[in-house]
Amino acid sequence: MPTEVQPPPRLLLGASLLFWGAMSGNATMGLITALLLEGANWIRFRWDFDHIAASRAWRISMLLTVIAGTLIWLDGDRYTALPKLMVWLPMLLLPLQFVQSYGLRNEMALNSLSFFSALHRQRNRRLGLGDAVIHFNFGNPYFVVAIIASSLGRHAETWIFLPGLVILGGWLVFSRVKARPFALTIILLTAGMMGFGGKIGMKKLHDWATNRTSDESYTGTDLTVSKTSIGSLGKIKQAPEMLWRIKIIEGGRVPRLLRLATYNRYKLISWRTELPSSYAEVIEENDAFTILATRELKPDEPFYLLREEMTEQDLLKPLPSFRIRGAIRPEDPIPLPGDASSLVNFELDGLESNPLGTVRVFPKRAIIDGIVRWQDSAVSEEQPWPEYDLEINTLERETLEKVVVDLGLRDLPTTAEKIACIRRWFMDEFTYTRYLTITRAPFGKPTAISIFLTTSKRGHCEYFATAAALLLRAADVPARYCVGFAVMERDMKRNEFVIRGTHGHAWTRVWDDSKNLWIDFDPTPPNWLAAETQGATKSRGFTDAYQRLKEDFFLWRNRPTNRLGASLVMWSLGLGTLTFIGRRLWKSKLVVAKDAVGNPIPPERITALHRLEKQARRVLGPRPAGVTFPAWLRGLAGHCIPEKDLEEALEIHQRIRFDPDPPPASGESRLQTLAEAIAAKIRTAKPKERIP
Numbered sequence: 001m002p003t004e005v006q007p008p009p010r011l012l013l014g015a016s017l018l019f020w021g022a023m024s025g026n027a028t029m030g031l032i033t034a035l036l037l038e039g040a041n042w043i044r045f046r047w048d049f050d051h052i053a054a055s056r057a058w059r060i061s062m063l064l065t066v067i068a069g070t071l072i073w074l075d076g077d078r079y080t081a082l083p084k085l086m087v088w089l090p091m092l093l094l095p096l097q098f099v100q101s102y103g104l105r106n107e108m109a110l111n112s113l114s115f116f117s118a119l120h121r122q123r124n125r126r127l128g129l130g131d132a133v134i135h136f137n138f139g140n141p142y143f144v145v146a147i148i149a150s151s152l153g154r155h156a157e158t159w160i161f162l163p164g165l166v167i168l169g170g171w172l173v174f175s176r177v178k179a180r181p182f183a184l185t186i187i188l189l190t191a192g193m194m195g196f197g198g199k200i201g202m203k204k205l206h207d208w209a210t211n212r213t214s215d216e217s218y219t220g221t222d223l224t225v226s227k228t229s230i231g232s233l234g235k236i237k238q239a240p241e242m243l244w245r246i247k248i249i250e251g252g253r254v255p256r257l258l259r260l261a262t263y264n265r266y267k268l269i270s271w272r273t274e275l276p277s278s279y280a281e282v283i284e285e286n287d288a289f290t291i292l293a294t295r296e297l298k299p300d301e302p303f304y305l306l307r308e309e310m311t312e313q314d315l316l317k318p319l320p321s322f323r324i325r326g327a328i329r330p331e332d333p334i335p336l337p338g339d340a341s342s343l344v345n346f347e348l349d350g351l352e353s354n355p356l357g358t359v360r361v362f363p364k365r366a367i368i369d370g371i372v373r374w375q376d377s378a379v380s381e382e383q384p385w386p387e388y389d390l391e392i393n394t395l396e397r398e399t400l401e402k403v404v405v406d407l408g409l410r411d412l413p414t415t416a417e418k419i420a421c422i423r424r425w426f427m428d429e430f431t432y433t434r435y436l437t438i439t440r441a442p443f444g445k446p447t448a449i450s451i452f453l454t455t456s457k458r459g460h461c462e463y464f465a466t467a468a469a470l471l472l473r474a475a476d477v478p479a480r481y482c483v484g485f486a487v488m489e490r491d492m493k494r495n496e497f498v499i500r501g502t503h504g505h506a507w508t509r510v511w512d513d514s515k516n517l518w519i520d521f522d523p524t525p526p527n528w529l530a531a532e533t534q535g536a537t538k539s540r541g542f543t544d545a546y547q548r549l550k551e552d553f554f555l556w557r558n559r560p561t562n563r564l565g566a567s568l569v570m571w572s573l574g575l576g577t578l579t580f581i582g583r584r585l586w587k588s589k590l591v592v593a594k595d596a597v598g599n600p601i602p603p604e605r606i607t608a609l610h611r612l613e614k615q616a617r618r619v620l621g622p623r624p625a626g627v628t629f630p631a632w633l634r635g636l637a638g639h640c641i642p643e644k645d646l647e648e649a650l651e652i653h654q655r656i657r658f659d660p661d662p663p664p665a666s667g668e669s670r671l672q673t674l675a676e677a678i679a680a681k682i683r684t685a686k687p688k689e690r691i692p
Helices: 012-024 027-041 051-075 078-087 094-102 115-126 139-151 161-177 181-210 277-286 312-316 394-407 415-429 448-456 461-474 528-532 539-557 560-587 610-620 629-636 643-658 665-683
Strands: 225-227 242-249 257-263 265-267 270-272 294-298 301-305 321-327 342-344 348-353 359-363 367-373 479-486 489-491 496-500 504-512 517-521
Touching: 012 027, 012 139, 012 161, 027 094, 051 078, 051 094, 078 139, 094 139, 139 161, 225 257, 242 539, 257 504, 265 461, 294 312, 321 539, 359 367, 367 539, 394 415, 394 448, 394 461, 415 461, 415 504, 448 461, 461 479, 461 504, 479 517, 610 629, 610 665, 629 643, 643 665
Parallel strands: none
Antiparallel strands: 225 270, 242 321, 242 496, 257 479, 265 270, 294 301, 301 342, 321 367, 342 367, 348 359, 479 504, 489 496, 504 517
């Protein structure tokens, strides 16, 4: 005897949707959906949804999921698209739950939720084979989906999440084991612990996906510490993904280096950002970042000023400019030249910088586009702090001192000559490589930098930038460490430059006392450019085209002139679809009575044979008044349908309609098979077989 399928307790789905609305920030939508589904407990309307209706609802849900996933993907980066899509699953799967809540059956077939299973079922029926069908109530997985979606909502970090999870889970469990209170208590405690652990796990997974770091692409750059690969073994992996696009404006030129972050203290293998004690209040309030000013010379065209005390003349002064476009997350650094002056036409909620010149943005949208003005005569960085910008680790001091003496750096009168000397030495005696072979000594000495400068003389940009900064410090020149991108790939067809993860780079920021400002010094031998531009694959063109389409469509859709039109089109399509479905449902609705407990009593059942009446009329003619449907349909026997199959179909038909103990789902499946066979016979009936 088949096991009875249990639905979720009454009102539980409504409560879970209210919880989802509170956690996801969609309280109104959660309330409307909860009223819609729980309204089935009081509304007398029902529909005779069969496995075909369930399959259609599944396809509608999958279509909605594809559309929503595409829009979410186009609106953000790939690492947050999946969590955002999962938050909307209760709405996307609503058609299926509507079929379950307002249908006459307490269950649906699992193979209705698959296109291939539907084809397999049709094949079995053509061959006269049975189906091993698993039946379930969709309300149970729908409840789980609502809980998972709630855990990914924007308010899931609040204190109310865990109590809400335990209450809803306990509600479900209590309905199953309420006769065993001890087991219920254990299950509730276990569910609470699992829920708390699951929440932490989901948060860590989300943080890993959205804040991942890469030594080469510098996406997700930590603005306080840069952990290098110095002292590690293996090959530096490359990330060929296109991150930014640059177009030169009015015949200007492109900057060679675009900085993401600057650091000033080197410890072990990491560069860090540390400020003097005079900045203690700024550090405590806003992580050492201060808000930059904005100024409008024209309405709705703000200038974001990258240094203080800029006048209108500074903004109108002709400077080289370029347009930059790419995806960015809130509080991420934006790649800029070291001598950037201002940003124009960006859609930002704000802009901040720290005393080392690192600039982070608060974008209004996931993709930004605007103009950068650069080659300013002044920069926003603070002057050197000797206690940090001349600091050298004790373990490397001896090696650095020897190299400085051998090169005669202290004897050179200007900073420019010292830089030129280090550059020549690196070009003549060192080799750039992405294969790291230097490892840290077990007791810290010699350090990886010491080995690089004395014996190995092979490394990638982090070695060259770090070694150059420390050598300049040893020669009494303040220096810092920068990470960012080298602008090195030009798309001649589109007249733009492309920045990829493979263009991630590190270099040195040096204080030039003759100019009284910080300048860029890239000590890595220039042959590294050729090494990083090799290995382009055939698929890169496709991925680049997709990235351009995604970004350009996003910006087009979010322009004020296009946003209203796009919204009207989407709303019109949505309302039109809902109106069409609503009219179809209203015309096919059934009104049911309720038993003493309040459960709906199904009306006279519509079976698969009823759907044959229109086709049978072509063979038998209109049904005469007073003739029952089964008696009229028996007229097919002897003309085109085997009498045995017809009688079996009519017997199942009558049991489904009138028997208090109707046949199991396998009986309905058998009737559907017979009905399809009868329909096929009617379609192929010859004219001479038809009754006048």
